[in-house]
Amino acid sequence: MGELVTFEELARVSEQLKKEGKTLVQCHGVFDLLHPGHVKHLEAARRQGDVLVVTVTPDKYVNKGPGRPIFGERLRAETIAALxxxxxxxxxKWPTAVESIKMLKPDVYAKGSDYSDRESDITGGITLEEEAVRSVGGRIHFTSEISFSSSELINRYLSPYPEEAREFLQGFRQRYSAEGVISKLKSLRKTRVLVIGENITDKYVYVTPLGKSPKENLIPMRYRYEESYEGGALVIAKQMREFCDVVDYQPPQPGVTKIRYIDPTFFTKIFEYQILPEKIRLELSGDAVKQFDLVVVCDFGHGLFDDELMEKVYKSNFLALNVQTNSANLGFNLITKYKRANFFCIDEPELRLAYHRKDIDIKVLSGWLGHDLGCDKGVVTLGHKGSVVYSDGQVFHIPVLSKEAKDRLGAGDAYFALASLCAFGDFPPEVIGFIGNAIAALKVGVIGNKIIDRVSLFKFITALLS
Structure with a gap:
């Protein structure tokens, strides 16, 4: 039976063992669901030396999507120690094993045979780990024992997703592989993208309540701290840069600032105010859009898109359109003001408001919008119900892939960023919706409008489709 120690204690023990001439073997992983493949791998690793040490990925760095890990870091570590x-x-203490390798200085770093193919490692981590091992005088060893997938077992027996999502994923896995979906995303790397839209700064001011004011009917708040996040079209451009080499965005001036006051205890939003300029300007030459494969329009309804700018974007080779309804423009910024697009992405209330119809099926309304814009692809996001993808008169429903939402800010923007690229790449409609829902699921799991890096999305796709 192994001994569970702190990392600092393990570093001291490892140093002493090496002084005694012991051959130190290190294994590293999440070990979310311990299975026979793990046991065989660890036993094979142990045979490579005198002492086997295992480092376990902490909960905050388990990058496999919402609901993971199934088991907490302490329980996972205790289970490994019982072997x-x-x-x-x-x-x-870190996201990867690189730092721990440099501190523990193992003679052998053992990985499963599925990591021996560097090309199939979506994170690129195995290359960095091998470099770290060699830098401390060690070697990497790939065990060749029976292999299982924790994610596959979890998806089959301990899935954290609702029944509708489980049924969808079961069918989707039969038609598409993780490798195939990721390969499609990688194929978009050379796409030249122009993003046009308002530049928004989202500021979170964290406050906690004091007592009721004796003179006024209000609750004073105590300032704690604040955070600022890039938002609007800028964050959409940055999200797309994770997948494309060329993404151009020139921020219109002046920008928009949205300030939200939040109680950090349960992330309760208390109050919001917005700094909205009277007029926003962008200098764009008449034919600039023709230099790009894909033009992404993010119309937040703050006055940027006048008739002159709209006429310019109509010249795009491929025009992806997102026109938002919000508290500052309710009823006055409808997608139907545009004459054409190759792809649209809006939410259900925005679509219903555009046609002033509460009672018509969303699938029918999607067809109406596709006809009016002259495009054969579009998406209507449905919040906690997922999304609907419209394609050539057909409609596909993709259920939500998140278990819970910490913060919905920017989830629709992230969906639009990826869905636009996928539509340009002529991906199957199911795949467009799956990728869009996947990145949105990751987005609602973080506080603030932060970028989802491509490796995180690739790992989540792999976990979903295992």
């Missing part, structure tokens, strides 16, 4: 082939276990 007879393991000598020491510690919870790692």
């Amino acid at each position: 007879g082939c393991v000598d020491y276990v510690a919870i790692n």
Whole structure:
């Protein structure tokens, strides 16, 4: 039976063992669901030396999507320590094993055979780990034992997703593989993109309530701290840069600022105010859009898109359109003001408001909008119900892939960013919706309008389709 220690203790023990001439073997991983493949791998690793130490990925760095890990870091570490082939276990302190390798200086770093193909490693982590091992005088060893997938077992027996999502994923896996979907996303790298839209700054001011004011009917708040996030079209451009080499965005002036006051205890939004300029300007030459494969229009309804600018964007080779309804423009910024597009992405209230119809099926309204814009692809996002993808008169429903939402800010923008690229790449409608819902699921799991890096999305797709 192994001993569970802190990482600092493991570093001291490892140093002493190496002084004693012991051959130190290190394994590293999440080990979310311990299975026979893990046990065989650890036993094979132990045979490569005198002492086997295992570092476990901490919860905050388990990058496999909402609902993961299934088991907490302490329980995962204790389970590994219960194995007879393991000598020491510690919870790692970093996202990857690179730093722990440099500190522990193992003679052998053992990985499963599925990591031996560097090309199939979507994170590129195995290359960095191998470099770290060699830098401390060690070597990497790939075990060749029976292999299982924790994600596949979790999806089959412990899925954190609703029944509708489980049924969808079961069918989707039969038609598409994770490798195939990721390969499609990678194929978009050379797409030249121009993003046009308002530049928005989202500021979160965290406050906690004091007592009721004795003189006024209000609750004073105590200022704690604040955070600012890039938003609007700028964050859409930055999200797309994760997948494309050329994404051009020139921020219109002046920008928009939205300030939200939040109680951090349960992330309760208390009050919001907006700094809205009277007029926003963007200098764009008449034929500039023709230099790009894809033009992404993010119309937040703050006055940027006048008739002159709209006429310019109509010249785009491929025009992706997102026209938002919000508290500052309710009823006055409808997607039907545009004459054409190749792809649209709006939410259900925005679509219903555009046609002033509450009672018509969303699938019918999607067809109306596709006809009016002259495009054969579009998306209507449905919040907690997922999204609907319209394509050539057909409609596909993709259920939500998130378990819970910490903060919905920017989820629709992230969906639009990826869905636009996928539509330009002529991806199947199911795949467009799946990728859009996947990145939105990751987005609602973080506080603030932060970018989802491509590796995180690739790992989530792999976990979903295992």
